[in-house]
Amino acid sequence: MPQIILGPQPKKSLDGSVKKAVFSFLEKLQADDTAPGLHIEPINGSHDPRVRTGRVSEFWRAVLVKVQGGGDAHYVYLGTFAHDDAIAFAKTASVRINPRNGIAELIQADLESRPEPSLPEATDTTPPQPPTVPAPEPLLPRRGVSLADLLELGIDPALAERAAGVAAGTETEAEDLLLDLAGQAEAAWQGNALVDLAVGTPLADVAAKLALPAEGPADPAASSDDSLLLEALQQPAARLDFHFFENNEELRAAIEDDDFGKWRVFLHPEQRDHATKARNGSFRLSGGAGTGKTVVLVHRARHLARRDPSARIILTTYNRTLAGQLVEQLRTLDPELPVHENLGAPGVFVGGIDQIARKVLQRGTARLLAGGDSPGSVATVLGARTAEVLGNTANARWDQAIAMVPGLPAELRSPTFFQAEYATVVLPNLVTQRDQYLRVRRPGRGTALSRPLRTAVWDVIEAYRASAAADATTDFEEKAMIAAVDLDAAAGAVVRSAPRPADHVLVDEGQDLTPARLLLLRALAEEGPDDLFLAEDSQQRIYGQKIVLSRYGINIRGRSRRLTLNYRTTAQNLRYAVGVLANEQFVDLDDESATVAGYRSARSGPPVIAEGLGSLAGEYKEAAELVRSWIESPERPTKPENIGLLVRDRSSGNRLVTGLAEHGVDARFVGSEMPAAPGKPVVMTMHRSKGMEFSKVVLFDISESSDPSWISSLPEAERADARLRDRSLIYVAATRARDELAILWKGSPSQVLPATTP
Template structure:
């Protein structure tokens, strides 16, 4: 039975309508390459004798390479094209190993001409100082790059002649695999040593003495750098999932060599993986959870994040990756347990002995309080507490936002239960200074808040996590956390408490630029020491370079700090894909904006974009309701995505917050007005520090919304655009 290796090239995707035919073709090939109807045939006059084509139907043919090693045939699948186009591609396709680093190369060359008269060499523009790579790498020359990375001289000459990012991206896409990534990494300013390390270019294929050329090629495709282009699918079922998934999910199949390192490596304690939107942090988490479960089937693994819908998204990705993966259905069971942090904390409390819970509550909240009940409306509860306390609070402290933050960042994680505790507790990072008198006034409000909650039987999830953390119940062997920048201090305390310190205990992913909830947190203050175990991903797998450039411009000039209290900026990120520039559309009224939105969405649908691949994102639920009604009136049916609604084949309309963790091929951002981003109604009555933090989170919210787009992005506003967009244009 032959092995099928999946290595689709640029423009090698098939029409979705023949997906099942392609799947059937590859399934037959996997079972028996001599099966009637496959018509696996060599191509006369091809540049590589290993190339083959196979019959998908009367119109389409697949282009493959046949490679034999250790007595088994392997077929490398590159794509499907119409009959004549497939034959043309097959004649020029070459699969070989690089003479410098022995890594695999899939490229296209002109076959040797039959005539003896040599063809004239193609004209190559003379490299200039204005080229993208000459600016990014002023100390490197072409010959050094050829010798260091093993790139073709012609490819390097063309790369050094590219005077725009679009030209270089197009070249990188055509080169593919590790060769394309070398060009992108050079353009991003990476040093040769760092690039070789990140891409795994120094890993030597594992080949036996006397191995054949085909066996050396197969070994090269099994290296980390090789597997970023050549996917070794384990069985027929996995092959079928890849083919039928379509292009939207294809990027998840391949792990970048650096990603593969983070999936497979063992760490002697907590590890933090950072990176911008679309760099594959969640993909690493899902693959790592699966790897841990395979290594030890009895391991209890928690895969978690801030919100329930994000957790459900990870569960779907895990099942897509491996339908046979063992998922735990309850705490303490072997397998991977996927749930939101708050859900897990609540389950820990429910399962604990009542006497243990009472002790933990008294430690965290003081006597007479509780840790279960209905969820409190925090904004209303703090407003009521401020009014009830009747203190002489200064105006800049009479804000529910201030008290929510103070309670979450200072009172709960430090288990403050008395005025004496609060007068002496440290408040690092809070910004608003409090003298002794104001601390006393603030504490009176906290007492009023807790007293009212005790009477009404209400609780907030910060309290649930704080009490659950105080139980100190290590019920997991490994904890993997996504979107770590959005977790509060007590949630981090809770996660630290549910896994015993040791190898591979905590693995977390975060992006400071995507913090849209809560306050800044420094992990070291809550028992999570990461010194020396932190890395950053920079290659964007989701969005085009144009969308990425637009999104990062929103963040320009804004200072961000990561979970280790280190400055984090949005520079150095790069994308392997190119596409159209994001469209900025100014409208004169809400009616005009709805009219134009209907035209855009209808145009995408008429062009064949599936409805559920279109995302329409708005600032809040009130706007979502208005836009939904407006588009329906214009004969554009949409699916309003709420906590319980799923995808229905229609364009997906949702708030920007709910879009976190999702992706679409096409995104329309509606209502990017000066009064909605940042939301003017949230800024009223805030102190200067609170206002600055909220504006930063609103900026991040627009960044998150923009980076949901894979291929195309349209941003609309009524009247005056958001200040974030104006900054992005300067």
């Protein structure tokens, strides 16, 4: 049966009825390419003899490239056009093998026949004339990348010549010009290579990132060999432009649905590698916001499930909302994939990490209790108490416990301090007695505690535990820790009472997981190949404390990589967001310095709007005007639900909804029990916006006067990290914008905002 390959598509979208006709045409072609109604015909005088047109309707023609290969015919679908346009395009379109590196690419014939630019002679003796105004030296040669290097890489000669000559007054301007040029590249891999070079990636790394073969075909006439062309179409870099459809549903979605995500099929070679490569053990994938970490996880889940349908895969993340999004993405990627909420069953279980803890506790009741010579999992974590643990401890319990210990110094009377101490020291070390706490090591904790202080802190912890025991409740940290201990107990028992519930665990937003949750992840699968795969971005840590994976039994040992190409936002927005991180030191989960080097976007957009207003009322008015201008833009109207207004907390969110309503904008506050509604701009806390994206984003009231006041109530030694998390929060919020970003404040801007706007 003929197979359809999706090639690079024209930017202009087709009407719905034409799309349906195109799908029906391709479906018939796939069933029988000799069917008479299809009119698959070569074009007289076409540059590429493989090019065909096909009859979609009286008016519309599809342009295809027929590649026979050894067996069935393959048709590369290049788009559908009005009859005359189709003929004109078909005459010049050509799918060829790049002679330098063996990558298949679509080119226009006139470009192919263009002669290669001549390189400057090495022995040019003409004395240079002193220029009156010194011309800026071109960017790439200044970085040691010559025209010859670009040609050697396989960049189209005309594009290479322009790229090598890009120069401007400042480095940033020159980078922007090169990014614009990258956007004009015909082959996606060439655009990607230029984006990499624009941000200073060394030449050798560019080739490695794109998995470019070192050499092209030995025989320059190879492009006419169909089997070689099929191989070239399957190269990772070629698959940025060409996709082999797996089934009709995928074909239908790609043709009929404008929202068909490119992420489903056109993976970057690095993303593909991470999605499919077998690993000897735990693996960490880091990367800036929007670099496709979640996309990789979703593809990897599918890959593992297909590799072994009996495999038990857990895909998890920080909370339920994000887990819900993972389910949606998995369903979009592959509706056939067995996705479920039955922990331990074959297929892909998706759930928030706390949901997993609860499920483990619900089914592990026997081991939770003391029995034989075991104290039971609950007592191991919390000391002697009732084994009823499913209820949730109220947040106010820390405040109440603090109030019960009058001798505590003022600077330790902070629930935030206690939550951190409890989560990072007490629980992971299974501390249940005062003398254990007096001896336990507290690496990574800012505040040093003398023995009397430790005693007072333990008094608070005891009071907290006693009140929770009386209520028969636990908090989420405790649940995770008990679940981890319980899984280890079951797996380590002489007679193994229950296997660990997963073969592979895939984790998103790893930077926000606390020690107990990491220990739970570790306990979900036996240590071994492909056991844990953790995606994280330390610069997006907005909860918890700095953590080091190896302390919790997760041994990465060199198995970590970083993604750097941002697919979500424009270069302007990204530069602003990175400016928020300033030059602060961030540390990754392997305790190494995290960097933004090479972090880049291939898209250009309007400048960031950063605007100070005189009052909150002024901010409401300005926000309403921005929203209206986006929705009513005559050239590019934005759907209201694709606009996000992000605020620091719920009450400011509710006030913003009212403020916008006073200016005629009907927005909706979206929270845990309040889903988004079609047709309404979304108001949401910045915390909640994690993992989401909008076309247009307003960061609302990022004023000095609104900077979080709770930071000053922390012990001095913990404030620097809290400020870092606050920067990360603004960075997370700013990187939610796909196309446009606006930041508003009243009076003075928050200190975390960059002084200049790109």
